[in-house]
Amino acid sequence: MKNAAGLHTIPRLSTNHRLLLRLLSSQDDLSRRDLAKQMLITPAALTHLTADLLRWKLVKEHGVLNEPHRVGRKKIRLTINAQYKLIISVTIHSKRVQIALTNLLGRVTAQREIALIAQQHSINEYMQQLGHAIMQLTEQQRISAPKILGVGVTIPQPIDEQGLTMAVLHGIWSVPVAVKDLLEREIPYPVYVDYDLYAFMKAHLIFLPLQQYQDILFIEWSDHLEASLIIGGKIYQPAHRDRLSLAHYVVEPSGRPCSCGRRGCLEQYITSSQIIQAMQASSSEIECASSTQLVALLERADQYPEAIDPHYLDIWKDAVYKMAHVVLNVTSIFQPQYIICLGLLFEQNWIYRHVVEALVSEDPNYPIQLFQRSSLRYQRSIISGVSSVTSATLFMA
Ligand SMILES: [Zn+2]
Numbered sequence: 001m002k003n004a005a006g007l008h009t010i011p012r013l014s015t016n017h018r019l020l021l022r023l024l025s026s027q028d029d030l031s032r033r034d035l036a037k038q039m040l041i042t043p044a045a046l047t048h049l050t051a052d053l054l055r056w057k058l059v060k061e062h063g064v065l066n067e068p069h070r071v072g073r074k075k076i077r078l079t080i081n082a083q084y085k086l087i088i089s090v091t092i093h094s095k096r097v098q099i100a101l102t103n104l105l106g107r108v109t110a111q112r113e114i115a116l117i118a119q120q121h122s123i124n125e126y127m128q129q130l131g132h133a134i135m136q137l138t139e140q141q142r143i144s145a146p147k148i149l150g151v152g153v154t155i156p157q158p159i160d161e162q163g164l165t166m167a168v169l170h171g172i173w174s175v176p177v178a179v180k181d182l183l184e185r186e187i188p189y190p191v192y193v194d195y196d197l198y199a200f201m202k203a204h205l206i207f208l209p210l211q212q213y214q215d216i217l218f219i220e221w222s223d224h225l226e227a228s229l230i231i232g233g234k235i236y237q238p239a240h241r242d243r244l245s246l247a248h249y250v251v252e253p254s255g256r257p258c259s260c261g262r263r264g265c266l267e268q269y270i271t272s273s274q275i276i277q278a279m280q281a282s283s284s285e286i287e288c289a290s291s292t293q294l295v296a297l298l299e300r301a302d303q304y305p306e307a308i309d310p311h312y313l314d315i316w317k318d319a320v321y322k323m324a325h326v327v328l329n330v331t332s333i334f335q336p337q338y339i340i341c342l343g344l345l346f347e348q349n350w351i352y353r354h355v356v357e358a359l360v361s362e363d364p365n366y367p368i369q370l371f372q373r374s375s376l377r378y379q380r381s382i383i384s385g386v387s388s389v390t391s392a393t394l395f396m397a
Helices: 015-026 032-039 043-055 123-140 179-184 196-207 272-282 291-303 310-334 349-362 377-395
Strands: 059-064 076-080 086-092 096-102 108-115 148-155 191-195 215-221 225-231 338-342 371-373
Touching: 015 032, 015 043, 015 076, 015 196, 015 377, 032 043, 043 059, 086 123, 086 377, 096 123, 096 377, 108 123, 123 179, 148 179, 148 196, 148 377, 179 191, 191 196, 191 377, 196 215, 196 225, 196 338, 196 377, 215 310, 272 291, 272 310, 291 310, 291 349, 310 349, 349 371
Parallel strands: 086 148, 148 191, 215 338, 338 371
Antiparallel strands: 059 076, 086 096, 096 108, 215 225
């Protein structure tokens, strides 16, 4: 099906239009004077940009700015017109796919989840089933094709410049797959495909007021280990390889052999599956065989550490200590202004608290206030796909 209907109706946006939209999506109480100041433009230039966006219905005037001591004419607040178009956010997991229909700012109107396992289908069958599920959702909601801005697909594996998935250990496909091209044959909407970590990083630039931070480091700790950087407001993508990776950071010289050929890589010690394996080996009773059980134990440890098998605590503390060392070293190399930690393990209070304690005990001058968990973590899967679409079409150059 070749009819990228949504795309053709978007007006041609300048860099300043995009920047203005991005400021409005990340901070909702900015006066026009603040907007002009942050954009380094004159109030007259801002008036022109605003008039364009109002005419195109991308923004609307809404309510009154809250300025209690102001006398005279009330100021009208400028906000994103979240209903401008709809977005379909698709999150591909190893055994299931989540599909959500949202507005421009990620508010969900309808969603569904389907079981879909890449190994059980040919790639064409997989895309047909996915396309069918997307069409069912939009038909149920009676959404016409031009109302859809795009479909944002996020995948837990990087995408190369040709739009092909790259093989990584935790990926969905071990062969290169042209997800965008294949899915656009099944549905009448433009498709945007992103590596899930990059899409979530874009969400931070769109939805959070992080404009004052030029250099932000992201560290992900779950069943895989990744790091990535925003430098000067852009995602850093090294020219000679697909991405930064924490997985092969050596933490134990001459330690366990790794698939990369080295020994003692971080990936061999502290991924969630490595931690689960170590816990199983330490105890004759199998209390923990899945990430869900690991999360339950960590939640219990946060409340009642005395109720936890001391062997488990030792395994977790060793992992925390290794991660804290890596964070210290990576911080020394990149000197980021802000560090955002993500992923299943950092989401656990017990883990996050102990990493913070380890960082401060290793380096009393560590700027710990800059080491934060993402405030978007609970919406990650949906807003990542939304950000894939809106960053390409509206908010980013
Ligand atoms: Zn390795």
